[in-house]
Amino acid sequence: MLRVSPVPAVQGSSRNIWRPFLLHLLLFSLLPGLLLLAGEAVLQTSGEVWPLPRVTAYQRAHPDSLFLRSVDQLFYAYKYRRILESRPSILVAGSSRTMKFRAPMFGDRADSFYNGGGILNSLRDLHDFSVTLPSSVTPAVLLLGLDPWWFNEQVAPAFSFADEIAKGAGFSFDEHVMALRWLFVNPRVLANQARLALRPDDNRAVGIAARETGGGFRFDGSHKSRLPTPRTEQEWAFVDRETPPVLERVKSGTGNFPPANSLSRDRVAMLDAVLTAYQTRHVLVIGYLPPFSSEVLAQLESDPRHRLFWADFRRAMPELLGKHGFPLFDASATASVGLDDRAMSDGFHAEETFQAKVVRALLDDERIRAALPGTQAVLDRALASPGTNYWQLDFGR
Amino acid sequence: MVFTSLPFLVFYAIVFALYWPLGKEGQNRLTVLSGLVFYGWWDWRFAVLLLATTGVDFGVGLALEREPNERKRRAWVLLSLVTNLGVLGFFKYFNFFADSFARLSAVFGLHPSIFTLKVALPMGISFYTFQALSYTIDVYRRELEAVHDPVRYFSFILFFPHLVAGPIVRARNLLGQFKVRRTFNPAVASDALRQILWGYFIKVVIADNMATVVSQSYDHVATTSGWQLLYATVCFAIQIYCDFAGYTHIAIGIAKLLGIDLMRNFAYPYFSRSIPEFWGRWHISLTTWFRDYVYLPLGGNRVTSRRWILNVLLVFLASGFWHGANWTFLAWGLLHGFLYLAYSMVWPDSQRLATETPGGDSIVPSVRSLIQIALTFSLTCVGWVFFRAASIGDALVILQKIAVDVTTTSPAFMYKHAAVWMALLLAIEWFQREYANPLHVEALPRPLRWSVYYALASAIFMFAPMNYTPFIYFQF
Numbered sequence: 087m088l089r090v091s092p093v094p095a096v097q098g099s100s101r102n103i104w105r106p107f108l109l110h111l112l113l114f115s116l117l118p119g120l121l122l123l124a125g126e127a128v129l130q131t132s133g134e135v136w137p138l139p140r141v142t143a144y145q146r147a148h149p150d151s152l153f154l155r156s157v158d159q160l161f162y163a164y165k166y167r168r169i170l171e172s173r174p175s176i177l178v179a180g181s182s183r184t185m186k187f188r189a190p191m192f193g194d195r196a197d198s199f200y201n202g203g204g205i206l207n208s209l210r211d212l213h214d215f216s217v218t219l220p221s222s223v224t225p226a227v228l229l230l231g232l233d234p235w236w237f238n239e240q241v242a243p244a245f246s247f248a249d250e251i252a253k254g255a256g257f258s259f260d261e262h263v264m265a266l267r268w269l270f271v272n273p274r275v276l277a278n279q280a281r282l283a284l285r286p287d288d289n290r291a292v293g294i295a296a297r298e299t300g301g302g303f304r305f306d307g308s309h310k311s312r313l314p315t316p317r318t319e320q321e322w323a324f325v326d327r328e329t330p331p332v333l334e335r336v337k338s339g340t341g342n343f344p345p346a347n348s349l350s351r352d353r354v355a356m357l358d359a360v361l362t363a364y365q366t367r368h369v370l371v372i373g374y375l376p377p378f379s380s381e382v383l384a385q386l387e388s389d390p391r392h393r394l395f396w397a398d399f400r401r402a403m404p405e406l407l408g409k410h411g412f413p414l415f416d417a418s419a420t421a422s423v424g425l426d427d428r429a430m431s432d433g434f435h436a437e438e439t440f441q442a443k444v445v446r447a448l449l450d451d452e453r454i455r456a457a458l459p460g461t462q463a464v465l466d467r468a469l470a471s472p473g474t475n476y477w478q479l480d481f482g483r
Numbered sequence: 484m485v486f487t488s489l490p491f492l493v494f495y496a497i498v499f500a501l502y503w504p505l506g507k508e509g510q511n512r513l514t515v516l517s518g519l520v521f522y523g524w525w526d527w528r529f530a531v532l533l534l535a536t537t538g539v540d541f542g543v544g545l546a547l548e549r550e551p552n553e554r555k556r557r558a559w560v561l562l563s564l565v566t567n568l569g570v571l572g573f574f575k576y577f578n579f580f581a582d583s584f585a586r587l588s589a590v591f592g593l594h595p596s597i598f599t600l601k602v603a604l605p606m607g608i609s610f611y612t613f614q615a616l617s618y619t620i621d622v623y624r625r626e627l628e629a630v631h632d633p634v635r636y637f638s639f640i641l642f643f644p645h646l647v648a649g650p651i652v653r654a655r656n657l658l659g660q661f662k663v664r665r666t667f668n669p670a671v672a673s674d675a676l677r678q679i680l681w682g683y684f685i686k687v688v689i690a691d692n693m694a695t696v697v698s699q700s701y702d703h704v705a706t707t708s709g710w711q712l713l714y715a716t717v718c719f720a721i722q723i724y725c726d727f728a729g730y731t732h733i734a735i736g737i738a739k740l741l742g743i744d745l746m747r748n749f750a751y752p753y754f755s756r757s758i759p760e761f762w763g764r765w766h767i768s769l770t771t772w773f774r775d776y777v778y779l780p781l782g783g784n785r786v787t788s789r790r791w792i793l794n795v796l797l798v799f800l801a802s803g804f805w806h807g808a809n810w811t812f813l814a815w816g817l818l819h820g821f822l823y824l825a826y827s828m829v830w831p832d833s834q835r836l837a838t839e840t841p842g843g844d845s846i847v848p849s850v851r852s853l854i855q856i857a858l859t860f861s862l863t864c865v866g867w868v869f870f871r872a873a874s875i876g877d878a879l880v881i882l883q884k885i886a887v888d889v890t891t892t893s894p895a896f897m898y899k900h901a902a903v904w905m906a907l908l909l910a911i912e913w914f915q916r917e918y919a920n921p922l923h924v925e926a927l928p929r930p931l932r933w934s935v936y937y938a939l940a941s942a943i944f945m946f947a948p949m950n951y952t953p954f955i956y957f958q959f
Contacts, residue, residue, distance in 0.1 A: 107669040111676075114933065118940060259489055260949050267945055 125266045128276060131283035133292035134265050138167050138254040141292050145305045148290050152302030152310055155293040156275075157265045161204040162250035165307055166215075173223050174200035176458070178307070179215065180231025181207050183376035186438040187229065189306035190481045191445050191468075193460025201307035207245060209236040209353045214247035216360045221367065227457050228364065229372045233342070234386075234399045237353045240344035269294075308438070313431055315477055322476065324379060324427035332378070332433025336385045336392065345391035348398050354406065361410045370457055372448060373407040373414030375400070377440065380426070382433045383419055413451050417444050428476040437477035442469060484524040486733045487687055487947075494521065495737060502741055507664035511638045514661070514741075518641025522606065529605040532570065533641070539566045540615045541636045547622045548629035556623060563619035567612045574604050579808030607647030609805055611640060613772055618654035620776055627655050635661045644738035648730050650748040650768035657743070665742025674920070675739035677936075681922040682732030684939045685725040687947035689904045693722035695948065696901045697871065704877055709888030712881050714898065716864050719871050721905050724753065727766070732920070751916045753863075753909075754841035756855035757830060758822040761863060763837025769805070773798050795827075796820040806870075811878060815869040822862055841916045 129135045133144070134155055141164065145151050153164065169177065175198040178187045185203035189196040206212050212230075235241045254261075269276045275298060282289065282297065289297055296302030301312025316322045326332055335341040364371050378386065386396040400416060407414040420426050420436070423443035430436050446465045449455045455462070464481070473480025484491045498517045502510055523530035543563040550556050618639070621627035630636040638661045645652055700707045700715030707715075731748040738745045748768050755761035762770050781794045796817065803816020826833050843852045865882070872878035915921040922939075924932050 103667055103669055107667075107672060110673075114936070118937065263944070264949060270945065 121270075122266065124280060125269050125276065126262070128269060128279040128283055128294075129262065129265050132279050132294045132297055134294045135258075135262055136292060137256050138164055142168060142171060144292055149305045151290040151292060152296040152300075152304060153292045154296035154299075154302030156295040156298070157268045158253070158261060159295075160250075160254045162245065162247065163252070163254040164303070165202045165205045166251040168307060169200055169202055169219070170223055172198075172200050174198050175226040176200075176229070177225035177227070178203055178229045178231070179206050179212070180229075180374070180376070181233050182309075183233065183435055184229070184231035184374065184441075185307075185309035186311075186436065186441045187445070188304070188308040188438055188441075188479075191438075191442050191461065191465060191479070192458055193462070193464045195458055195460070199306060201309075203231065203307065203309065206231075207233075208241075208243035209356050210243040211245065211247050212236075213356055213360055216363055218247065218251070224367050224369060227370045227372065227454075229374055231374045231376050232357075232403055233376070234396065235342035237349040237357075237399060237402075238342075238344060238346045238395065239350040239353075240346055241342055311431065311437065311477070315475065322428050324430060326379065326433045328432040328434075332382050333385060336382055336389065339391060343392065346395040348395060349402055354402060358406060358409075361407065361412065365410045365412075370453060371407065371410070371412040372454060373403060373412060374444065375403060375414070375416045375418050376434065377417050377420050377422070377430065377436050379430050379433045380420065413448070413454065415444060415448055417447075423447055425476070431477070438479055439469075439474060439476055442479050484521050486730065486737075487683070490524070491521075499740065503667055507662075508634070510665055511632075511634045511661055514638040514643075515634060515641050518638075518643045518646055521643035522641070522646060525606050532605060533611065534637075536566055536570055536612075537615065537637055537640045539563065540619050540640075541630070541633055543619050544622045544629035544636070545631070547619070560619055560623040564616065567616055571608055571612045574608060576804075576808045610649045610651055611646060613651050613769070613805075614645075614654070615640060616776065617651070617772065618658075621654055627658075630658055642738070642743065644734040644741070644743070645745055648727070648734070649766075650731060650734065650746050651772050652745050652768065653772075656746060660743050667742065671742075672740055674925075675736040677736075677922040677924070678732050678739065678920045679736035680936060680939050681920060682729045682734075682736060683943050684729075685908065686729030686733070688942050689908055690722045690725035690729055691948045692904060692946065693718045693725070693901055696898060697722055701871055701873075701881075704872075704880055704884075707884075709884040709886070713885045716868055716871075716881070716885070718901050718905070720753070720860070720864050720867050721901075721908065723867065723870070724749070725908065747919055750837070750919075751841040751912055753860055754856055754913070754916060755859050756836055756842070756852060757833035757859055758819065758826045758862060759834035760836040761859055762819070762823065763834060764841065769802065773802055777801060792824055795824055799823065810875050811869050811872055814875055814878070815866050818866050818869065822866075842913065846914075 133141065133153075134157065136144070138160065141153055145153060176192055176195050177200055178184050179202040182204050185201060187201050187203065189199040189201075192199045206215060269279075275294060279294060279297065291297045291300070291302060293302065295312075299312035301310050303309055313327070330341075336343045339345045361371060377383075386392050400418065404414045404416065415422075417423060417436075417440075420429055420440065423440060423446075425440055425443060429440040429443075442465055445458075445461065446469065449458065449462050449465075468474060468479045468481050471480040471482060473482075484494060494517075498513065502513055505513060519530050519534075522533060540563055543559050546559045547556055550559060618627070618630075618636075622629050630639075635658065639654060639658050640646075642657070697715050697719045700711045701719070704712070728749040735745045735747075746768055748766060750764040750767065752761050752764035755764055778794055778798045781797065782790060783794065784791050786794065799816045799820030800813060801816070802819075803812040803814070806812040806815070842848050842856060848856065868881050868885075869875070869878045872881055912921055915923055922935070924935055927935070
């Protein structure tokens with residue numbers, strides 16, 4: 087039979103009834119309340135949940151500061167906002183494989199440079215970006231990184247550009263809950279950040295990932311790696327730090343590498359339309375095919391499931407950009423700029439020295455040289471500096 | 484406004500703070516006002532509709548009390564029935580009948596131009612309509628006195644904890660509670676908070692996490708294996724139970740915090756040993772409503788066998804139709820009707836099990852009980868296939884795949900996750916099945932008791948999916 091708990095009769099004045107109940111409730115809420123407060127304090131002091139306008143205002147006041155969140159990194163929203171704010175005349179756009187181009191590489195035009203690397207992860211992103219960006223913000227030079235999987239019919243776009251750029255503008259309850267959850271399952275980070283909040287240091291990074299790792303986005307949109315720079319010859323040996331390694335993905339045909347024999351005609355047509363639009367607006371588009379490590383490149387060239395697609399990609403891209411009178415630099419092989427795998431941090435991400443070499447190689451084109459005054463001198467100096475290594479450039483500052 | 488949203492928590496805190504210092508009249512007025520805000524949050528136009536039908540029922544109640552002439556009294560109660568069922572039929576069933584008529588015409592080569600309504604269904608219309616009908620019918624039967632105070636009557640209908648998804652409380656049980664000033668009782672309030680905590684836990688942690696597993700299979704029937712569909716069906720059985728029972732626990736809890744007792748709606752239905760017992764434990768407020776206002780007036784079981792069979796099938800068909808204007812709900816209702824009849828014929832006393840401890844008194848169930856429970860659960864799962872599937876065709880494909888396609892796929896992480904939640908739920912419910920609220924832990928020492936509360940609250944905070952999953956029964 088169903089048992090019902092006996093309910094004691096209520097006696098005493100109204101105050102006598104309420105006080106013990108409320109005290110009891112308060113006492114119970116104390117522990118979770120304190121935990122939530124501590125978590126929220128860490129989120130606020132670390133900048134993890136700062137709305138993006140506050141982040142960009144802070145970076146403007148502290149140009150050496152980095153930004154990188156741990157939970158929702160808001161690549162699209164953050165970078166799109168910065169593009170609108172800074173109205174760059176030289177803009178890098180593409181996936182994370184283009185994130186290492188930096189403002190100081192661009193000589194006299196450094197102040198009007200912005201790296202939007204990470205904001206485009208599919209051809210649909212590129213299309214949406216090109217139609218969404220107001221014409222008043224159109225750059226004079228667009229360095230456009232093109233990834234082969236953008237043209238693979240089997241790879242569906244992972245993001246909705248419109249949804250992504252709308253994020254992070256203001257307070258979001260869900261964002262706070264997600265960030266608090268993340269903190270509670272990472273108690274070491276919570277403790278470390280709480281310690282930093284109590285004893286502030288000169289760490290000006292915004293976002294827990296930036297504060298914990300020392301990596302993140304600079305004010306110019308370029309990405310400072312969290313990886314420590316190798317020192318010994320042994321440490322410089324190439325290691326693919328992606329999980330799973332890029333070579334494995336290519337071999338297994340997973341991730342961005344499902345087997346295909348040819349480029350998607352629809353997607354090629356979409357790129358064609360985007361290029362036509364930029365041509366009409368007199369934007370100098372510079373196509374760029376980012377590098378792969380030598381083992382990944384060899385696999386793409388020899389694997390019968392990828393070979394045809396890959397050859398089609400390398401043939402079609404220069405043709406298509408050439409049709410619009412745009413240059414394209416195929417840096418698929420690290421040797422294309424006289425470097426090797428040591429310039430790569432994993433199977434498909436090159437570090438900034440490689441990117442500097444790409445810019446230097448681009449200057450061979452007269453139009454580009456004219457569009458980027460002062461660049462050659464800066465790069466020649468930086469690349470020759472003894473402080474420059476396979477990953478980092480020494481700009482002498 | 485839904486119970487699992489931030490605006491509701493703010494709204495409830497304000498109502499709670501304003502409610503208790505007030506006298507009886509003030510409490511009732513606040514009940515009406517808060518009900519309108521709560522309901523109008525979705526669409527204020529539907530709040531106007533709700534006010535209109537409630538006004539008609541209030542007037543009908545007064546007229547029924549004053550009118551001695553039986554013929555005229557019948558006319559008055561008919562007015563209430565036509566108004567309430569007319570509005571319900573218009574909003575909920577018009578498109579169904581129009582579509583069905585068009586399809587039937589097409590069979591005969593006719594293609595009449597039939598328009599369908601492009602309006603949203605007023606939230607909870609099936610619930611408040613039945614609640615209102617319980618009042619006018621009871622007054623008509625002279626089982627209840629008409630209410631003269633409009634604020635009290637509107638409080639009965641608009642009391643927000645039960646407004647949109649029940650329990651469908653009878654007028655005779657609820658109206659009296661609005662007649663006196665409610666006084667705060669800390670012990671009741673503590674019990675209410677426990678029930679609310681349990682309700683949130685099973686809704687947002689268990690039901691909402693099950694929803695993902697279920698959708699992944701049921702939205703892609705053609706490409707999903709029989710094994711996955713079977714698993715998804717079991718998950719759906721748990722999802723719909725936790726979704727609805729969770730909502731009810733929250734509703735009962737927040738009503739209790741305002742000094743109002745709502746009726747119990749679920750009594751551990753999945754420990755039922757027969758289908759008739761299941762119906763004594765599942766959505767009790769609706770089942771008893773159909774019993775009192777449809778089954779018994781039709782003659783109940785005090786009629787010929789043939790008529791009794793018809794009565795049972797009619798009630799289950801009506802119950803299916805109440806859930807929604809879709810052939811799948813009708814099939815679900817009819818299936819349960821036949822199962823109910825079969826059990827009642829083979830095991831006439833099986834319904835009485837609903838008054839006993841679910842699953843029997845012993846901690847470890849006997850093999851016989853276990854088999855009976857498993858069989859009943861399996862049969863309800865067959866019913867859930869029809870309830871959840873997009874169409875009768877889909878439901879048949881799912882059942883066929885479950886029976887024939889034994890391809891096993893390695894369960895993804897999410898699937899294992901769902902199994903853990905199911906096991907936890909069943910274990911807690913089994914050991915607490917003697918209590919109306921499974922979170923009956925008053926007897927435990929405080930550190931242990933609080934640890935349980937903290938564990939549930941933490942689970943809600945950490946595992947509730949961030950995308951909003953609407954309460955399934957809101958659509959009814």
